[in-house]
Amino acid sequence: MKISVISFSGRSEGNCAKIAELISKRFDDCVRMFDFSDFDIKPCGKCGYNCFQRAENCPYIKDSVYDIYEAVTESDLAFFIVPNYCDYPCSLYFSFNERSQCYFQKNYPRLEKYLSVRKKFIVVSNTNRENFISAFRYQVTEGTEPEILFLSAKRFGKVSISGDITDSEEAKNLILRYTGMPLK
Numbered sequence: 001m002k003i004s005v006i007s008f009s010g011r012s013e014g015n016c017a018k019i020a021e022l023i024s025k026r027f028d029d030c031v032r033m034f035d036f037s038d039f040d041i042k043p044c045g046k047c048g049y050n051c052f053q054r055a056e057n058c059p060y061i062k063d064s065v066y067d068i069y070e071a072v073t074e075s076d077l078a079f080f081i082v083p084n085y086c087d088y089p090c091s092l093y094f095s096f097n098e099r100s101q102c103y104f105q106k107n108y109p110r111l112e113k114y115l116s117v118r119k120k121f122i123v124v125s126n127t128n129r130e131n132f133i134s135a136f137r138y139q140v141t142e143g144t145e146p147e148i149l150f151l152s153a154k155r156f157g158k159v160s161i162s163g164d165i166t167d168s169e170e171a172k173n174l175i176l177r178y179t180g181m182p183l184k
Helices: 015-030 065-073 091-098 100-104 108-116 130-139 169-179
Strands: 003-007 031-035 077-085 118-124 147-151
Touching: 003 015, 003 065, 015 031, 015 077, 015 118, 015 169, 031 065, 065 091, 065 100, 065 108, 077 091, 077 130, 091 100, 091 130, 100 108, 118 130, 118 169, 130 147, 147 169
Parallel strands: 003 031, 003 077, 077 118, 118 147
Antiparallel strands: none
């Protein structure tokens, strides 16, 4: 089984990165892990919609977004771990989402394959849910509701900015159960 794990947080030692690491260790060798804090990802813009003519014309095609889309498309399962910033997914998630234009441009079989990959979302959030549900619908087949685990630091007696949700055994077990892997 091929699995992709993507942390969309800009903090390399935050909750999202630690959750990604926990999941990666659970699945061992079959995981490709991507930490957005490691990449210099450019959002769409400052171009003439070059990718609308040919995907290869995207001025940012050499950054890591294309590789991440490729890994997810070739996976059997993907985990998207996204922090809540101001009641919405963080800007790194939106940059990833909008850059799909280049990857899928006029390649409907690739888009269908990507959408058919099972995706599980983990949101680190003390507040809003609706904005995340709406944003994640783009990543799944039309008519399918995204599978989302919302983790509130408050629930586990933690403070989100501290990056310590996985210090809670209850939180760890909840995450591991959500992955579908049996607890050890």
